[in-house]
Amino acid sequence: MTEPVKSINPANGRTIREFETITDEQLQQKIQQTHEAFVDWKQRSLDERGAIIRKVGELLVERKDRLTRLATEEMGKPIAEAPGEIDLCKGICDYSADNAAEVLADEQRDLPGGRAIVSHQPIGIIFGIQPWNFPFYQVIRYTVANLMAGNTVLLKHAPNVWGCAEALEEIFRDAGLPENAFNVLYIRDEQASQVTEHRLVRGVTFTGSAATGRKIAADAGQHIKKTVLELGSNDAFLVLEDADIDKAVNACVTGRINNNGQTCVAAKRFVVVDAVYDKFRDAYVEKMKQIEFGDPSDENTQLGPLAREDLRDKLHEQVRESVEKGATATIGGEVPDVEGFFYPVTVLENVKPGMPAYDGELFGPVASLIRAKDEADAIRIANDSVYGLGGGVFSEDEDRAVRLARDHFDTGMVSINGYYIAQPNLPFGGVKDSGYGREHGGFGMREFVNSKSLMISQQ
Template identity: 85%
Template sequence: MSNSVKTINPATGKVIREFETISDQQLQDKIEKTHEAFLDWKQRSFDERGALIRKVGDLLVENQDRLSKLITEEMGKPINQAPGELQLCQGICHYSADNAASFLADEERDLPGGRALVSHQPIGVIFGIQPWNFPFYQVIRYTIANLMAGNTVLLKHAPNVWGCAEALEDIFREAGMPENVFNVLYIQEDQASQVTEHKRVRGVTFTGSAATGRKIAAAAGEHLKKTVLELGSNDAFLVLEDADIDKAVDACVTGRINNNGQTCVAAKRFVVVDAVYEQFRDAYLAKMKQVEFGDPSDENTQLGPIAREDLRDNLHAQVKESIEKGATCLTGGEVPDREGYFYPVTVLENVTPGMPAYDGELFGPVASLIRAKDEADAIRIANDSVYGLGGGIFSEDEKRAERLARDHFDTGMVSINGYYIAQPNLPFGGVKDSGYGREHGGFGMREFVNSKSLMIAQ
C-alpha cells in the first residue's frame, strides 16, 4: 500500500499535492499527546478557552481570500461561495465562545435532606471523521463545541481536502491554541479503527454516508463509546397550493445548486401539489436551464465540478437508473466531454418509489420533481424516506406551514418559504438514517460531556 495521498483539482483532474501518511506508532503517539493536552485544557476557564476560539474564527475570516482559493482548488466550490463558509465558521466560534459558560453551567436541583448539583464535565479526546464538502465548516462544527466544553480533538479529514486540514492546523497554531489540543491525523482509511478503539479516545463523531455511519457506530459501540452521526438525506421541499411560486422557484434553485449540489441539507426532492405542479415545473425548469457549469475559480461561476471522479460517475449512474425505471429527463443528464469532473444541472420528472432519484441521495445538481395530489399527500411523500435531516415548505399561510413542519414533518430541520443551511444558534441534525445527536445551538457542547450528579447532605 502506498504511504502517500494525492489531492486532485476536480476542475482539471490534475494532482495538486502529495501528502505522506503517518505510521501506526506515530498515530499512537499523537493520540497520547492529545490526551496529555486534555489534562491541562480541561482546567482552563471558559473565558480563556473562548478568547482562543474567537481568535480562530477571526483568523479564518482574515485569511478568507487565501483559504477560499484552497477550498475551490481542492473540492471545486465556486469561489464566490467559499467566503460564506469561512464567515459561518467565525459565527460558530463567536457564538460558542460567548455562550458555553451558560450552556455548561452547574445546575442546582432539589434533593430531600440536602441539595444537589448537576455538573457538565469534559470527558477527554473526541475523534472526528469529516467529509470534504465543507472542508472548514465540517471541522469547525464539532471541534469548537468540544474545545469549549474542555475536550481535545482529533481530526481524520477526507483525503481530497488535506490541504484544508493542514491550513486549519496552522490557523489554530497562529491563534495561540496550546499544542496537541487540536490534532490532524494524516492516516490511511484502515488506520482509523486504531483511533476508535484506543482507550484515550472517549467519543466519535462522523459526518458522511449512512452506510459508513453504520460501520463507525458499530465499531464505536463495540468499545462502548458514544457517537454523533450526521449522515445523508434526500430532503423534500413541499410546494403547496397557496405558495408564492416565484419565491419557491428561487429558493429551490439555490437549494439544489448551492455548493455544486453537494450538501447534506440540499433541497433534493421537490414535492409539488397537483394544483400548481405545471406552473412550478415550467418556471423551475426555465431557471435551472440558465445555470451553467464552469471554472469554479471564476467569480461569476454558479456551478463547479463534482468533487471526485468516482462521485461524478456514481451520480450519473443514479440518474441513468432512474431514467431506465421511468423518470423523464427534462434537462441535463449527460456527462460533458471535457476535463474535470463536471455534471450539468439535471431535472427529472415522473420520479417514483424504487428509483434512486426518489429513494436515494443524489449528491450533485440533480432535482427530482414529484407530483402530489394535495397537502396530505405531499407530507406523506416527504416522510416516505429512510432519511430525515432537513426539508422545506412553501405556503403563504405561515401558521399552517409552521404546524405542518412542527407536527407532521419527520425531519430534524425545516425551512419555511426559504432555503437555510446551518445556523450557529440552532440545533443541527437529523432522524432515521440521517443519524442522531445534535450540533450547534449549544446542543453540540453537551454531546460529549459527563453530566455528573453531586448529592450533598445538609
C-alpha cells in the same frame, strides 16, 4: 511504505500535491499527545478557552482569501460561495465562546435532605471523521464545541482536502491553542479503527454517508464509545397550492445547486401539489436551464465540478438507473465531454418509489420533481424516506406551514418559505438514517460531556 495521498483539482483532474500518511506507531503517539494536552486544557477557564476560540474566528476571516482559494482548488467549490463558509465558521466561534458559560454552567437541583448540583465536565479526546464538501465548516462545527467544553480533538479529514485540514491546524496553533489540543491525523481509512478503539479516545463524531456511519457506529459500539452521526438525506421541499411560486422557484434552485449540489441539507426532492405542479415545473426548469457549469475559480461561476471523478460517475449512474425505471430527464442527464469532473444541472420528472432519484441521496445538481395530489399526499411523500435531516414548506399561510413542519415533518430541520443551511444558534442534526445527536445552538457542547450528579447531604 504506503502510497502517498494525492489532492486532485476536480476542475481539471490534475494533482495539486501529495501527502504522506503516518505510521501506526506515530498514530499512537499522536493520541497520547492529545490526551496529555487534555489534562491541561480541561483546567483552563471558559474565559481563556473562549478568548482562543474567538481568535480562531478572527484568523479565519483574516485568511479568508487564502482559505477560499484552497477550497476551490481542492474540492471545486465556486469561489463566489466559499467566503460564506468562512463567515459561518466565524459565527460558530463567536456563538460558542459567547454562550459556553450558560450552556455548561452548573445546575442546582432539589434533593431530599440536602441539595444537588449537576455539572457538565469534559471527558477527553473526541475523534472527528469529516467529509470534503465543507472542508472548513465541518471541522469547525464539532471542534469548536468540544474545545469550549474542555475536550481535545483529533481529526481525520477527507483525503482530497488535506490541504484545508493543514490550514486549520495552523490557524488553531496561531490562535494560541495549546500544542496537540487539536491534531490532524494523516491516516489511511483502515487506521481509523485504531483511534476509535484506543482507551484514551472517549467519543467519535462522523459526518458522511449512512453506509459508512453504520460501520463507524458499530465499531464505536464495540468499545462502548458514544457517537454523533450526521449522515445523508434526500430532503423534500413541499410546494403547496397557496405558495408564492416565484419565491419557491428561486429558493428551490438555490437549494439544489448550492455547493455544486453537494450539501447534506440540499433541497433534493421537490414535492409539488397537483394544483400548481405545471406552473412550478415550467418556471423551475426555465431557471435551472440558465445555470451552466464552469471554472470554479471564476467569480461568475454558479456551478463548479463535483469533488471527485468517482462521485460524478456514481451520480450519473443514479440518474441513468432512474431514467431506465421510468423517470424523464427534462434537462441534463449526460456526462459532458470536458476536462474535469463536471455534471450539468439535471431535472428529473415522473420520479417514483424504487428509483434512486426517489429513495436515495443524489449528491450533485440533480433535482427530482414529484407530483402530489394535495397537502396530505405531499407530506406522505416527504416522509416516505429512510432519511430525515431537513426539508422545506412553501405556503403563504405561515401558520399552516409551521403546523405542518412542526407536527408532521419527520426531520430534524425544516425551512419555511426559503432555503436555509446551518445556523450557529439552532440545533443541527437529523433522525432515522440521517443519524442522531445535535450540533450548534449549544447542543454540541453537551454531546460529549459527563453530566455529573453531586448529591450533598445537609441533614
